[in-house]
Amino acid sequence: MNLDLPLSNWFTRLPNRQRTAARPTAPTRIAPMTAADWPAVRAIYEEGMATGNSTFETSSPEWTAWDAAHRPDCRLVARRDGRVIGWTALTPVSNRLVYAGVAEDSIYVAASARGRGVGRALLAALVDASEAAGVWTLQAGIFPENAASLALHLACGFQVVGRRQRISFHQGVWRDFMLLERRSTCIGMDEG
Amino acid sequence: MAKPYTIEAMQETDWPVVRAIYQEGIATGQATFETAAPEWEVWNAGHRHDCRLVARQETQVIGWAALSPVSRRAVYRGVAEVSVYVAAAARGMGVGRALLVALIEASEAAGVWTLQASVFSENEASVALHLSHGFRVVGRRERIGLHHGTWRDTLMLERRSSRVGVGG
Numbered sequence: 001m002n003l004d005l006p007l008s009n010w011f012t013r014l015p016n017r018q019r020t021a022a023r024p025t026a027p028t029r030i031a032p033m034t035a036a037d038w039p040a041v042r043a044i045y046e047e048g049m050a051t052g053n054s055t056f057e058t059s060s061p062e063w064t065a066w067d068a069a070h071r072p073d074c075r076l077v078a079r080r081d082g083r084v085i086g087w088t089a090l091t092p093v094s095n096r097l098v099y100a101g102v103a104e105d106s107i108y109v110a111a112s113a114r115g116r117g118v119g120r121a122l123l124a125a126l127v128d129a130s131e132a133a134g135v136w137t138l139q140a141g142i143f144p145e146n147a148a149s150l151a152l153h154l155a156c157g158f159q160v161v162g163r164r165q166r167i168s169f170h171q172g173v174w175r176d177f178m179l180l181e182r183r184s185t186c187i188g189m190d191e192g
Numbered sequence: 193m194a195k196p197y198t199i200e201a202m203q204e205t206d207w208p209v210v211r212a213i214y215q216e217g218i219a220t221g222q223a224t225f226e227t228a229a230p231e232w233e234v235w236n237a238g239h240r241h242d243c244r245l246v247a248r249q250e251t252q253v254i255g256w257a258a259l260s261p262v263s264r265r266a267v268y269r270g271v272a273e274v275s276v277y278v279a280a281a282a283r284g285m286g287v288g289r290a291l292l293v294a295l296i297e298a299s300e301a302a303g304v305w306t307l308q309a310s311v312f313s314e315n316e317a318s319v320a321l322h323l324s325h326g327f328r329v330v331g332r333r334e335r336i337g338l339h340h341g342t343w344r345d346t347l348m349l350e351r352r353s354s355r356v357g358v359g360g
Contacts, residue, residue, distance in 0.1 A: 056267040069264075095238075098225035098337040137336055162331030165352045167306055168267040172360055179348070183334045191341050 026080050028118060030125040033075035033087060038063045040084035041077065041108075048108040053146040055106075056168045056175075071103060074129045078109070078118045085113035088122040090130060093139065101136040101188055107149070119148075123156045127182065136188025141167075141177045150178065158182040194285050195249050199294040202244035202256060207232050209253040210246065210277075217277040222315045224275075225337045225344075240272060243298045247278070247287045254282035257291040259299060262308065270305040270357055276321075288318075292325050296351070305357025310346040319347060327351040 033041065042063075048054040061069070071090040078086035086109035093102045105126060109118045130138055140158060142149045154160075158180040166174035202210065211232075217223035230238075240259040247255035255278035262271045274295060278287045299307055309327060311318045323329075327349040335343035 056265075096225070098339070102336065137333070160331070161333060161348065162329070164306070164330060164350060166357065167271065169357070170267075174357060179330060181333060188335065188338070188343060191338070191343060 028078050028080045028085065028116075028121065030076055030078055030121055033077045033089070035063065035067075037077050037084050037087070038066070041087045042066075044084065044087060044108045044110045047111045052171065053143045054108065054149070056170050058171065070106075071133075073133045074103070074126060074135070076122060076125050076129065078113075078122050080113070085110045086118045086122050088126045090126070090135070090138075101134055102139065103130065103135050103137075104139050104141065105130075107152075114148075119152050120155065123152060127156055131184050131187045134187055136184045138182040138184075140180045142180060144176055144178050150180075153180050153182075156182065197247045197249040197254060197282075197285075197287065197290075199245055199290055200248055202246045202258070204232075206246050206253050206256070207235075210256045211235075213253070213256060213277050213279045216280045221340065222312050223277065223318075225339050227340070239275075240302075242302045243272070243295060243304070245291055245294050245298065247282075247291055249282070254279045255287040255291050257295040259295070259304070259307075270303055272299060272304050272307060274307050274309045274322075276318075288321055289325075292321060296325060300353050300356045303356055305353045307351045307353075309349045311349060313345050313347050319349070322349045322351070325351065 042060050045060045049057060049060065060066075069091055071092060075089045076087065077084045086107070088105060088107040090103040090105055093099055093104050105123070107119055107122055107126070109122070127138065138158070139161075140149075140153050141164070142153065144150075144163070159182070161179040161181050164177050164179055167177055168175065211229045214229045218226055218229060238260055240261060244258045245256060246253045255276070257274070257276045259272035259274060262268055262273050274292070276288050276291050276295065278291070296307065307327070309318075309322050310333070311322065313319075313332065328351070330348040330350050333346045333348060336346050337344060
């Protein structure tokens with residue numbers, strides 16, 4: 001799969017209404033993340049944390065910890081004018097072999113680039129990359145208050161599994177999250 | 193009349209019997225995606241060291257329960273996944289219920305705020321057991337894993353403690 005496509009190529013996958021609503025002003029490209037992208041990736045992660053609605057984490061890790069926690073494949077960035085404006089990656093959900101094809105997604109868009117379809121382009125590319133890597137189930141844990149992320153995931157084929165009640169403590173509050181999953185229809189279909 | 197049994201802490205010396213009971217559960221095809229019981233070192237590394245229980249009838253272990261962490265992330269340190277297995281010969285005597293009750297108590301004493309369980313949707317006995325002890329269904333995971341040639345669903349259940357993890 002060629003990930004280095006103009007953003008408009010990703011939008012051809014979407015209904016017209018969304019395509020016209022979300023077209024950005026400058027060309028955005030989705031490309032594999034490299035270690036050199038880490039400072040920008042980290043800064044965008046911290047911007048996401050600062051919203052209070054993206055993750056239970058309250059401080060970003062060093063590269064080595066982040067690198068160890070995420071699958072080495074399926075790491076993507078969105079770039080505009082050479083600048084990283086968003087990223088996405090996968091975390092394994094379990095060490096157990098039966099869940100080798102189940103992974104949790106993270107997706108973050110720079111504050112200055114939100115509302116222009118960057119998240120949608122990243123998630124669409126992540127779905128493709130994950131299926132190319134043999135992942136049959138993508139899952140996401142999303143705060144119920146994060147309507148934009150819920151809508152983004154639902155638009156990319158995720159469905160709501162259910163609500164985890166007060167699953168963790170975040171800045172003084174026990175918070176719920178919504179568990180969503182996207183079961184591939186092209187990977188993990190063979191039986192036997 | 194069945195002989196009485198007690199719920200006690202699991203000892204390392206219980207492992208051969210614990211493993212045999214696990215293997216019996218695996219053989220039912222309704223208990224777990226796993227198809228072979230691991231060696232001690234693997235099992236020991238995969239489970240919390242606290243909250244390991246056995247049901248003992250005289251000297252014989254007839255069931256066991258333990259917890260696995262669900263994540264290495266600190267924010268989920270109080271979330272754990274339940275395993276409960278009862279020997280085939282001892283089923284229908286309330287052993288699973290007694291183990292689950294004791295496991296819930298031990299987990300709350302250990303600071304666990306959420307217990308979760310992933311149960312094959314066909315395993316109605318296990319679903320009913322969990323529902324009768326404060327678990328609720330979160331939802332269905334569709335074709336989440338391959339088991340003996342079939343992609344199978346699980347129901348995810350959770351029990352949120354009302355005693356642990358309630359402070360501000």
